[in-house]
Amino acid sequence: MEVEKMDENEWKYHGEGNQSLVVSHCQRCVVLRFLKFPPNQNKTSEEILHHLQNIVDFGKHVMKQFFGENYVHHGEIIQLPLDFVRQLCLKIQPERPESRCDKDMDTLSGYAMCLPNLTRLQTYRFVEHRPILCIEIKPKCGFIPFSSHVSQEIKHKVCRYCMHQHLKVANGKWKRPSKYCPLDLFSGNKQRMHFALKSLLQEAQNNLKIFKNGELIYGCKDDQDSVSDWNELARHLKPFFFPSNGLVSGPHCTRTIVKELIHVITMTLLSSTDACRAGDMKTVPISQGRSYCEASAFNKELVRNGKHKLESSGLPRGCLLYKTLQAQMLDMLDIEGLYPLYSRVEQYLEESPEERSTLQIDGPYNEAFYEKLLDLSTEDDGTVAFALTKVQQYRIAMTAKDCSIMIALSPCLQDECSEQRPVVLTSKSRFTFSVSVLDLDLKPYESIPHQYKLDGEIVNYYLKNVQAKDDPVMSSLFKENEDCTLVLHKV
Ligand SMILES: O=P(O)(O)O[C@@H]1[C@@H](OP(=O)(O)O)[C@H](OP(=O)(O)O)[C@H](O)[C@H](OP(=O)(O)O)[C@H]1OP(=O)(O)O
Numbered sequence: 276m277e278v279e280k281m282d283e284n285e286w287k288y289h290g291e292g293n294q295s296l297v298v299s300h301c302q303r304c305v306v307l308r309f310l311k312f313p314p315n316q317n318k319t320s321e322e323i324l325h326h327l328q329n330i331v332d333f334g335k336h337v338m339k340q341f342f343g344e345n346y347v348h349h350g351e352i353i354q355l356p357l358d359f360v361r362q363l364c365l366k367i368q369p370e371r372p373e374s375r376c377d378k379d380m381d382t383l384s385g386y387a388m389c390l391p392n393l394t395r396l397q398t399y400r401f402v403e404h405r406p407i408l409c410i411e412i413k414p415k416c417g418f419i420p421f422s423s424h425v426s427q428e429i430k431h432k433v434c435r436y437c438m439h440q441h442l443k444v445a446n447g448k449w450k451r452p453s454k455y456c457p458l459d460l461f462s463g464n465k466q467r468m469h470f471a472l473k474s475l476l477q478e479a480q481n482n483l484k485i486f487k488n489g490e491l492i493y494g495c496k497d498d499q500d501s502v503s504d505w506n507e508l509a510r511h512l513k514p515f516f517f518p519s520n521g522l523v524s525g526p527h528c529t530r531t532i533v534k535e536l537i538h539v540i541t542m543t544l545l546s547s548t549d550a551c552r553a554g555d556m557k558t559v560p561i562s563q564g565r566s567y568c569e570a571s572a573f574n575k576e577l578v579r580n581g582k583h584k585l586e587s588s589g590l591p592r593g594c595l596l597y598k599t600l601q602a603q604m605l606d607m608l609d610i611e612g613l614y615p616l617y618s619r620v621e622q623y624l625e626e627s628p629e630e631r632s633t634l635q636i637d638g639p640y641n642e643a644f645y646e647k648l649l650d651l652s653t654e655d656d657g658t659v660a661f662a663l664t665k666v667q668q669y670r671i672a673m674t675a676k677d678c679s680i681m682i683a684l685s686p687c688l689q690d691e692c693s694e695q696r697p698v699v700l701t702s703k704s705r706f707t708f709s710v711s712v713l714d715l716d717l718k719p720y721e722s723i724p725h726q727y728k729l730d731g732e733i734v735n736y737y738l739k740n741v742q743a744k745d746d747p748v749m750s751s752l753f754k755e756n757e758d759c760t761l762v763l764h765k766v
């Protein structure tokens with residue numbers, strides 16, 4: 276990219292999260308990812324460069340090992356003319372959702388990350404301008420904690436996502452709870468995955484987005500009350516799934532198209548398109564802990580129908596969901612078991628602050644950092660080294676619990692599909708596809724106390740307001756004890 280010739284008119288607003296803002300090039304398949312900060316949090320250019328370098332290194336040296344070379348696009352750092360960045364910031368400001376404007380795009384350093392545009396990533400390299408469909412899923416945590424450090428039994432039964440939904444609705448983050456349960460998506464069972472994906476399509480929240488030719492056509496832009504319009508979605512998708520127009524419109528057509536979409540997503544999520552180094556690592560067996568969540572609507576339906584055992588077919592080892600889950604499961608102790616170890620590291624750093632860099636708390640995230648993550652022992656020998664390894668593994672796990680999966684699909688005809696590209700079939704069409712993972716920024720060491728506090732809040736809210744209402748005995752107990760937190764708070 277010729278940075279001297281950067282023109283803000285060639286770029287447009289693409290999306291943002293809590294930490295970064297992304298703009299895409301109007302013609303080329305690239306995006307720029309800028310960091311965001313609260314107003315008045317003045318970071319120096321050097322600090323921002325260091326932060327970005329850490330993100331790139333972490334993707335390159337650590338996450339590629341866990342997820343595989345093809346799934347991770349670590350990108351590169353680019354230095355841009357400040358004038359271009361300022362003009363770009365002004366240009367995109369009206370496009371930004373209000374709820375994200377509590378932070379400002381960094382316009383002072385001139386540094387950004389340059390990445391392939393994964394919503395337009397060409398899955399078929401010989402043909403340009405081929406239509407492309409892209410589905411982005413933020414699956415969240417796909418397992419129930421198996422750690423013996425967990426103090427509340429409910430955490431062994433109901434997953435964090437399902438519990439957190441109630442707190443989010445109560446806090447006004449979302450208008451309605453979602454029926455999506457990550458354990459269904461990660462189950463590998465097609466029926467459960469189908470249910471999970473349908474639930475995401477019903478209530479996308481920030482867990483699902485669909486792009487057509489790089490443009491967002493479905494999913495939450497800003498409005499917490501955004502209504503899912505499946506007819507509108509089907510209208511966009513019809514040329515992809517029924518290219519010869521053999522399907523009339525109407526509710527049946529919409530349902531058929533949505534079903535085809537769910538089928539394609541399921542098949543691509545279960546496909547294995549890459550190998551990785553950590554694949555050889557003896558990670559946590561998925562069989563540990565419960566494979567379903569009691570709060571899942573799919574599970575409740577089964578129980579209502581007299582079936583008490585949920586099928587979990589297990590994920591194929593090479594697929595991205597499996598790798599994501601394995602990385603998530605590096606959280607072996609749960610935040611309750613991890614927090615005392617964090618405190619041990621903290622105490623050590625208070626006594627020996629100069630050790631912070633030796634311990635690689637803020638990087639560099641290099642090969643040596645990765646090697647240290649491979650020790651999976653849970654036997655605490657009381658050392659700072661043990662505590663630190665668990666803390667770093669926890670940070671990786673948290674990152675994997677918050678990353679997104681991007682599936683790009685491009686229609687192809689039977690005789691023109693490239694042998695190098697995987698293909699997925701639907702009843703009337705076929706697609707080449709690619710699967711990638713994004714937002715792999717390592718969660719900061721400093722966020723651990725917040726995680727600990729939030730975990731307590733989620734569980735206490737659920738116990739007090741949801742479980743107690745479902746359970747008449749608990750409910751009367753709460754009525755008798757006005758101050759419920761005293762009864763239930765962890766000591
Ligand atoms: O804690 P959670 O599970 O609510 O996850 C946060 C996300 O909320 P979600 O539940 O997905 O709506 C949250 O997503 P939103 O900004 O709400 O879209 C962020 O991804 C946040 O990451 P960070 O701390 O900004 O790096 C996420 O925080 P981390 O816990 O990953 O640090």
Ligand SMILES: Nc1ncnc2c1ncn2[C@@H]1O[C@H](COP(=O)(O)OP(=O)(O)OP(=O)(O)O)[C@@H](O)[C@H]1O
Pocket residue numbers: 289290291292293294295296297306308390391392393394411484677679713714716
């Ligand atoms: N390489 C990419 N190609 C296409 N779109 C991208 C790319 N990277 C990010 N995006 C889009 O920009 C959005 C925000 O990016 P990202 O998730 O990295 O932000 P974040 O602030 O780090 O997120 P979080 O809120 O989870 O911390 C994504 O949800 C995705 O839609």
